[in-house]
Amino acid sequence: MSRVLLATRNRKKLGELQRILGDQVTVLGLGDVPEFPDEPEIGATFEENAVAKAVQAATATGEISLADDSGLAVDALNGMPGVLSARWAGRHGEDAANNALLLAQLADVPDDRRGAGFVCALALAVPGAEPVIRRGEWRGRIVREAGGSNGFGYDPLFVPAESDVAGDGRTSAQLTPAEKDQLSHRGRAIALMLPDLKLALGL
Structure with a gap:
């Protein structure tokens, strides 16, 4: 069976990609490959960070590798937290602290100016070849109180535009996994990357 290395230890991201790719891959x-040193994320853009992670993983393991760098860009914060999304409150991956800080920063921002978008840059690195980059975006708005327990990161604060169109106002963390896979920034980036990935895997 074909296989691809997703350069992350985030089990939810791994599960998300496995659901989308199905049983073919x-x-x-x-955690499934021999350990190699993680280089710090120092890129100024999502694309730079994604390419660096994918190339590092492919070089270290010899595996066809995918890496994503994703985050939340809030209009009222001039696109921040952006590439700093995972460590917005100071330490990497502390979702509750990141969410609390973001809500505090937007406390005085009126509802009609709380637009935001999730961004995902996805890079594919095949040993010996130039990396391929695809970008997915998911527009919506930031609510005033967290809702839902699905997902991770800023999902409980983000109401996608599709929820507003449907009139239910559900946050990303209140969507089913199948709904999120279809709509999300990562799902969109993966969909754009699928032809490149299938070609690389010989599918």
């Missing part, structure tokens, strides 16, 4: 995470 086995998705490996960093």
